[in-house]
Amino acid sequence: MVEITRYEARRRVRGTVALSLGVGLFGLLMIALYPSIATSGVDFAAYAESLPPAVQAGFGIDAIATVEGFLAVELYQFLWLLLLGLYVAYTAGGTIAGDIESGRAELLLAAPISRARFLVEKFLSLLVPVAVLNLVVPLFVYGGVIAVGESLSATDLLAVHVLSVPYLLACAGFGLFLSTLVSRANVAQRVAIATVFALFLVDSVTADTDFEWLGVLSPTRYYNPTEILVESTYDVTGAVVLLVAGAVLVLASVASFRRTDL
Amino acid sequence: MSVLSVRGLTKRYGDTLAAEDLSFDVERGEVFGFLGPNGAGKTTTIRTMLGFHAPTAGTAELFGHDVREEGELLRAKPELGYLPGSPAFDGDVTGRGYLDFHARLKGDERREELLDLFSPPLDRRIREYSTGNKQMLGLVQAFMHDPTLVVMDEPTSGLDPLKQERFNQFVREERDRGTTVFLSSHVLGEVRRICDRVGIIRDGRLVALEDVDSLLDRGGKRVRVHADPPLVAAELDVPGVVDFERLGPEARFTFTGDYDDLLAALSTHSVVDLEIEEPPLEDVFMHYYGAAPDDDAGDAGAPRDANREALEGAGGG
Numbered sequence: 001m002v003e004i005t006r007y008e009a010r011r012r013v014r015g016t017v018a019l020s021l022g023v024g025l026f027g028l029l030m031i032a033l034y035p036s037i038a039t040s041g042v043d044f045a046a047y048a049e050s051l052p053p054a055v056q057a058g059f060g061i062d063a064i065a066t067v068e069g070f071l072a073v074e075l076y077q078f079l080w081l082l083l084l085g086l087y088v089a090y091t092a093g094g095t096i097a098g099d100i101e102s103g104r105a106e107l108l109l110a111a112p113i114s115r116a117r118f119l120v121e122k123f124l125s126l127l128v129p130v131a132v133l134n135l136v137v138p139l140f141v142y143g144g145v146i147a148v149g150e151s152l153s154a155t156d157l158l159a160v161h162v163l164s165v166p167y168l169l170a171c172a173g174f175g176l177f178l179s180t181l182v183s184r185a186n187v188a189q190r191v192a193i194a195t196v197f198a199l200f201l202v203d204s205v206t207a208d209t210d211f212e213w214l215g216v217l218s219p220t221r222y223y224n225p226t227e228i229l230v231e232s233t234y235d236v237t238g239a240v241v242l243l244v245a246g247a248v249l250v251l252a253s254v255a256s257f258r259r260t261d262l
Numbered sequence: 263m264s265v266l267s268v269r270g271l272t273k274r275y276g277d278t279l280a281a282e283d284l285s286f287d288v289e290r291g292e293v294f295g296f297l298g299p300n301g302a303g304k305t306t307t308i309r310t311m312l313g314f315h316a317p318t319a320g321t322a323e324l325f326g327h328d329v330r331e332e333g334e335l336l337r338a339k340p341e342l343g344y345l346p347g348s349p350a351f352d353g354d355v356t357g358r359g360y361l362d363f364h365a366r367l368k369g370d371e372r373r374e375e376l377l378d379l380f381s382p383p384l385d386r387r388i389r390e391y392s393t394g395n396k397q398m399l400g401l402v403q404a405f406m407h408d409p410t411l412v413v414m415d416e417p418t419s420g421l422d423p424l425k426q427e428r429f430n431q432f433v434r435e436e437r438d439r440g441t442t443v444f445l446s447s448h449v450l451g452e453v454r455r456i457c458d459r460v461g462i463i464r465d466g467r468l469v470a471l472e473d474v475d476s477l478l479d480r481g482g483k484r485v486r487v488h489a490d491p492p493l494v495a496a497e498l499d500v501p502g503v504v505d506f507e508r509l510g511p512e513a514r515f516t517f518t519g520d521y522d523d524l525l526a527a528l529s530t531h532s533v534v535d536l537e538i539e540e541p542p543l544e545d546v547f548m549h550y551y552g553a554a555p556d557d558d559a560g561d562a563g564a565p566r567d568a569n570r571e572a573l574e575g576a577g578g579g
Contacts, residue, residue, distance in 0.1 A: 007363045106344070106346055107346055109314065110312065110339065110342060111339065111364065112340045113339075115332065258332070259316070262315065
């Protein structure tokens, strides 16, 4: 029943493995730098206080002196939240529009497959990078933290990855929806990353300001790695909001794709 | 019941009318040629009648199932094979991997038999394929689940003459075992070799629907005669000579009459050289449907040249 997902997933494996190793090694590099930064006598508190309150809150910089805070700021808040969000939105943006543009879609849809199934299976294949990254990278991070003689709550680390799945799926859902609306793949991809980036910025710079409500549409509002790692606070409601948003976007994509001329 | 029934099918993109009020039926076991110059609306018609594009008006039925309803369309698809024009594949997959994938979606009971006829390099990645190899891979996937109806858009484009001949032979055998074939082409010679019946489309409208034989009778042949002394029109009083013209020592005309009469008339002359060939599709339009197709100037030369080339290629092979 999931032949398309299997086929697409297999095609994504190689790139996913490379990306996971890359992110994992980058994590190790950052962690390797931590002991020398921590013992350098830099006054992180003063550094944090010198930044505007919105930035302090947005990037969780006030906790940067601890290993949890350091990981949150250097790895999760930026690389995971922003870059991987952009990556899945971009990848999803290329799926449907790319298949239609190239003519691959009509060749596949000549087989007895409904458009809904085609689209959902394509979406499910995006679980490959989402799942593999979340399985591989925490091993690098945890191993790295132990190796430099620090400690980290394994539960919090697990939570930061588990709760990132709804976030990444919501980003993927958004890219997928654009992919059914726009007929050119590269336009869908560019709009997807531009939108996710803009929402990230809006949410970041309005945090703790009178304009905080502006970030309510941003998926980054519902997943906060700093809170999880530094305060062990898990925003389960936020995760549910993201899952619902992802599901709504997939349903909207199905409705849109069913009316599309291939 | 017709295998394919097109009813008033119309497709409009904005201001462009790509297909207008097309109606025709394709019966079980026939090879139907959908003939028209490039840009006439063949591909749009095919995509719309298979449900890939939503019709602006009218509809098509595959095995009695309305293609506008996805549920109905899905019931027809197991019996459908489809080869798009210039089929697109995933370049990072091998030919075998791609066929395996399609096999899981629709079956492949005839795969091996087809690969004996059409032999793309299965273990190479598709991005390394030539146009001809992609076309062969497309043909194998179109027929491998043994469908009742196969729809092909310009199936021989990119095939070398030898493979084209193999394809023609294959299509005739398929018809004999009961498969219905719908294929589009802009090459009259190709259609006359393998099709039983032809629909001709021009500017999105169906201008003719007839048996291949009667089409050819109406289309006639291009004849060039180099006689010494040169032939003049008055000397060639044979029924079926149309558009006689002289170019230097050579006389050219379209001939729709009886060859015996023509040869008898020529036998009284000293013939240095004689050529009888298929007319380009444009000439068929010109002489028998009133006017040349309204291609823009840049496009008009291409199909004609391609046509000649294909005819010569097929004649040689």
